[in-house]
Amino acid sequence: MTDDQQPAADALVGRLELSAPATPEIMDLVHGMIEHLWTTHPDIGERDRARFEMSVIEILGNIVEHAYAAEETHPSTRRFQIALAATEDRLVARLADNGLPVGLDLSGAVMPDELAESGRGLALATAALDDLGYHRVGDRNLWDLLCLRGSSA
Amino acid sequence: MTDDQQPAADALVGRLELSAPATPEIMDLVHGMIEHLWTTHPDIGERDRARFEMSVIEILGNIVEHAYAAEETHPSTRRFQIALAATEDRLVARLADNGLPVGLDLSGAVMPDELAESGRGLALATAALDDLGYHRVGDRNLWDLLCLRGSSA
Amino acid sequence: MIEFAVETRDDGIGVVTPQGRLNMVSARRLKEILSELVAGGTHRIVVDLGETTFLDSSGLGALIGGLKSARQSGGDLRIARVSPAVMTVFELTNLDRVLRARDSVDSAFDD
Amino acid sequence: MIEFAVETRDDGIGVVTPQGRLNMVSARRLKEILSELVAGGTHRIVVDLGETTFLDSSGLGALIGGLKSARQSGGDLRIARVSPAVMTVFELTNLDRVLRARDSVDSAFDD
């Protein structure tokens, strides 16, 4: 984990922020946001694009699938926020949701058995990112994703 | 103008909200948000879709083109917010920007000469919507767009 | 996202097909394409709107600009295959009379 | 947005081509398509990833699910035409060994 006191994604110039219902259907719109980021930053390399997009979608997919499962809230009140930004040396995303606190040890995210059909999301995001941070702040979960551009992660 | 004390777009359940730089390139992402609204509300009629999407894009286009023209802010600090929502009887949008106050009389928005190449945006949005409201609140412009579903506007 | 297919037919008529959304960004490109056609001697132009999924006032402006320069050169600009959604925009601006929608590209210059 | 092209060739091999993004939503449909193919007697399947612009862990899960049921029926599932972006996901999960990428659909069952 690096923690270098850089501003979070939701404080960066040029950031894109979306707030929307936490539903599977929203995925395509978030892919569209990421595509917009590539349009406005044509110099970002293909590997950085691939690992950033995949990690964002994994973390969002987990929110949609797991953050509300045991809760008794009405689906219409389940919302998430996402902020995305690119700077000269990094790609950052912050995802926030109003779901249950997550009792996970991220450092323990390991790839499951080769023939497992699920359970790879967090391990994949951890392997692809330079840093994945999780914090519970108030009644919200915050996920901070960092790709250092051109790093070997 | 109707003013029926319904909640604004940014207070409705299921709303989509985006905050982003006010640039021409952002248009496609807003089209994508509107498309997402149609995906999640397949029962909205074609004419309502057409007049709502066109009006949102006109008002956003004006923000991008006119709200900052005379100002000395750096382009990177020019941001807008958009909230979109559909209910059983209406489509609503609220756009907000940090540009200059607009000195416009919306009721005076009339179609220009047939062969004019510009100047139709506000008249078109006014004709297509059931209500278009403008307010200056603090240092922001707020535009409230209303389509009553199935109305003859 | 938009693409423009541009073709000059044997009878000298230019056919421009905007594929996607005609908004503020893409209207600029349509305006350039129409100017270049007219400047290059193609004075009769059909804009095939059959693959245009969205049109706003800047798209209308580009069409009117093309219409004027085509007419100034003794030609004309016609539109064809307009979808109901796009037709709404012509009707709301009363431009359905200035730019009458034709059913097909082939018949657009029949009258 | 995604489309799936599904085809059973003369030699009995099923070819599934996901066109677009394989994420949480579309992976469910891929899983169903693969199950139906195997249930219908097609035990050798090539998934042509040449038009797949995105893949995540749920897409991987659907492929592994298809691989297992194909093998249980005495067949196999192979992947072909993997782009560099999608290859990254196989490498990060070490699944590039379980699902070795083939250069073409036609040669996917040559060995």
Ligand SMILES: Nc1ncnc2c1ncn2[C@@H]1O[C@H](COP(=O)(O)OP(=O)(O)O)[C@@H](O)[C@H]1O
């Ligand atoms: N946002 C979240 N909220 C609650 N639980 C989570 C969240 N993300 C992951 N988890 C838990 O961690 C487990 C592993 O997640 P992951 O590696 O993404 O695989 P999968 O989603 O396929 O199960 C999940 O099954 C879930 O129990």
Ligand SMILES: Nc1ncnc2c1ncn2[C@@H]1O[C@H](COP(=O)(O)OP(=O)(O)O)[C@@H](O)[C@H]1O
């Ligand atoms: N958001 C805005 N901020 C400042 N001025 C505006 C705004 N929207 C419209 N205007 C003014 O109103 C005029 C008419 O706008 P419109 O009808 O949309 O046509 P056009 O944008 O083609 O000029 C603009 O030229 C501009 O001077």
